Amino acid sequence: MADSTESRTAPPFDTAAGDSPPQDAYLQKRTLRRGSAGPLLLTGLGVAYVVSGDFSGWNNGLAQGGFGGLAIAALLMGVMYTCLVFALAELASILPTAGGGYGFARRALGTWGGFLTGTAILIEYVLAPAAISIFIGDYVESLGLFGLTSSWPVYLACFVVFIGIHLWGVGEALRFSLAVTAVAVAAVVVFAFGALSDFHVSALNDIPADASAFGSSSWLPFGVLGIWAAFPFGMWFFLGVEGVPLAAEETRDPARTLPKAMAAAMGILLLLALVTFVAATGARGSAAIQSVGDPLVQALQPHGKPTTVSRIVNYAGLAGLVASFFSLIFAGSRQLFALSRAGYLPRFLSLTSRRKAPYLALLVPGALGFALAAATGDGARMLNIAVFGATISYALMSLSHIVLRRREPRLPRPYRTPGGVLTSSAAFVLACSALVATFLVDKQAAFIALVVYGVALAYFALYSRHRLVAAAPEEEFAALAEAEAELERD
Numbered sequence: 299m300a301d302s303t304e305s306r307t308a309p310p311f312d313t314a315a316g317d318s319p320p321q322d323a324y325l326q327k328r329t330l331r332r333g334s335a336g337p338l339l340l341t342g343l344g345v346a347y348v349v350s351g352d353f354s355g356w357n358n359g360l361a362q363g364g365f366g367g368l369a370i371a372a373l374l375m376g377v378m379y380t381c382l383v384f385a386l387a388e389l390a391s392i393l394p395t396a397g398g399g400y401g402f403a404r405r406a407l408g409t410w411g412g413f414l415t416g417t418a419i420l421i422e423y424v425l426a427p428a429a430i431s432i433f434i435g436d437y438v439e440s441l442g443l444f445g446l447t448s449s450w451p452v453y454l455a456c457f458v459v460f461i462g463i464h465l466w467g468v469g470e471a472l473r474f475s476l477a478v479t480a481v482a483v484a485a486v487v488v489f490a491f492g493a494l495s496d497f498h499v500s501a502l503n504d505i506p507a508d509a510s511a512f513g514s515s516s517w518l519p520f521g522v523l524g525i526w527a528a529f530p531f532g533m534w535f536f537l538g539v540e541g542v543p544l545a546a547e548e549t550r551d552p553a554r555t556l557p558k559a560m561a562a563a564m565g566i567l568l569l570l571a572l573v574t575f576v577a578a579t580g581a582r583g584s585a586a587i588q589s590v591g592d593p594l595v596q597a598l599q600p601h602g603k604p605t606t607v608s609r610i611v612n613y614a615g616l617a618g619l620v621a622s623f624f625s626l627i628f629a630g631s632r633q634l635f636a637l638s639r640a641g642y643l644p645r646f647l648s649l650t651s652r653r654k655a656p657y658l659a660l661l662v663p664g665a666l667g668f669a670l671a672a673a674t675g676d677g678a679r680m681l682n683i684a685v686f687g688a689t690i691s692y693a694l695m696s697l698s699h700i701v702l703r704r705r706e707p708r709l710p711r712p713y714r715t716p717g718g719v720l721t722s723s724a725a726f727v728l729a730c731s732a733l734v735a736t737f738l739v740d741k742q743a744a745f746i747a748l749v750v751y752g753v754a755l756a757y758f759a760l761y762s763r764h765r766l767v768a769a770a771p772e773e774e775f776a777a778l779a780e781a782e783a784e785l786e787r788d
Contacts (some may be wrong), residue, residue: 322327325769328639330632331654332395333550334469337559340542340549342476343625344563345570346750347538349482350430352574353594353615355681359531359609361523362739365502365579366517370525371532372575376568378728379536382692383564385699385713385722387557390543391713392702394552394776397636398544398723399695401772405779406698406705409763412772415694416637417754421687421747423541423630428667430623431456432677437593437616453671460624464631465655468548471628478621485614486570489594492607493577496600501583502576529735531684535571537688538622539563540695541629543637553597553712627660634659640770642762683741683750690751692729696722706779 333412335343343494359368389402397404397412399419434456435449464471503516511521518524542560546552578587578597587593592615598608638648651657670680699722702709715721737744766773 315545325639325768328635328648328650328655328656330547330635330650330656331468332548334467334548335472335545335555336550337555337562339469339476340392340555340559341562341566342479342546343472343545343628344539344542344560345346345483345566346475346479346621346625347541347629348536348567348622349479349486349570349658350433350581350618351534351537352486352570353482353618354433354591356531356534356575357578357587357593358544359528359534360505360579360584362520362531362732363528364505364507364517364519365584366515367520368525368528368532369575371528372535373532373569374728375529375532375536375732376707378692378725378732379533379539380564380568381717381721381725382540383560383655384717385696385725386540386543387560388711388713388715389695389699389702390546390560391553392709392711393772394543394546394549394556395636395771395775396544396547396632397640397772398541398546398633399691399698400633400636400640400642401775402698402702404772405776406701407694408776409766410758411694411698411728412776413637413642413758413763415691415698416633416642417751417758418691418733419541419633420630420637421634421750422538422684422691423626424663424667425670425684425687427623427626427630427663428670429680429684430619430626431667431671431679432675432680433591434616434619434623435671436677441612441616449675450672453668455666456623460620460627461660461664463624464627464660465651465653465657466496467653467655468545468628471624475621475625475628478617482614482618482621483566483570485611486574486594487618488607488614489611490573490577491599492605492611493581493594493597497580498583499579499580501581502579504583505584505588523738526731526735527738529732530682530739533685533732535575535689536564536567537685538626538629539567540688540692541626544629544632557713567703627664627723630663631656631659634663636770636772639767641766642758645767679740679743679746682736682740683747686733686744686747687751688731689729689736693726696726696729699725707777744785762773 393401395401400412400416403415431453433454438452439449463474507514507516507517507519513522549555578593582597587596590596595608595612637643637646638645647658649658700719703719
């Protein structure tokens, strides 16, 4: 996709004070704290994005595909995320900036590709925290904590308290995230020991088969189509792990650290998914947990009576939701920061504080998320919209890896994806399949996401594509590629 001359031109600035050139003054107000995150914090961040999905949500896929259908869907989505993570690890080692997927697609697919990818990522990371805040509110209310009978004060507290921690500093934020994530992961381990002690193979396929469905059986009660319909729920075991590269500008030695942290996080998530899925269904039965909000807790209470282990898991589920909520706020703020800094979105959103936190990129999505949560209370619908945005970004990021491998084979790559374009091609095909599957699960959510996407594209087409900031790291990286290509043609 070719860029217009206007898109490569630096924006008009007033004369800056002092000796700094205007572009330098612009970027100096938009800097993050370097070197705050190492391998452990980044691995924790990758797991934190996802861990709430182990406690709830995935089990709704049992109502779409049964045990066998969800098992195959989760396996295929695990393959997709593993391939995607390996592809993104290579791209992140090439371009370690806060732009993440937007930056990768900007180099490979031009300004339109960059904006399409960045917007899809932003939809995911703005809607998902709003949805999770609703789940946290429901959890707090159901547990009878603080004597609350309404959930909106919990939504407000979540955004105020946790955005406040992010404003304090990225190092403090990531350490908090790691601590809460460790509690949630420990609870999954405790759950596994408790559930596997009451495991029964016959409980796995206890959903009655629909004789009218093609290919239906005890293992595939809703037939072959049920596998496809379960794709979005298989994603819940991994949704969000692709956000680790968004911490690149705040990472020590990102070209080496990011690939290691992403691979470690993905390995942990694959193990957690296997243990959670098999243990929960085998302990209580697929039919009993297919529609409940707390499948792990219900799996430990076969007669509906709480036990010590189920209480531990119940409270730890709240920790898992907090970990994902907290980390997704981080990811959304960094993607918004990068798009704003480059001029794709209003530039004031990328201003940073004295503590190098992108305060407006934290506060504006936070206010929007709280408003959506308080106004609708429909966490499932918002999460489905987030999944729709995620699948678009996965397809475009995988395509970016393929394009860069073909177009720029000599580009220095500190880390190389195992399997090369075969790996990213597998991620691309599966991401497209998951995108179509979202229409099978929630057509309204898919169409809402398309409307939001359309409004954003109209803003870019009519306004911001003519006002991009050439000095932004992602834009400079793409401009360098264009200059090198012109030299080769000459």
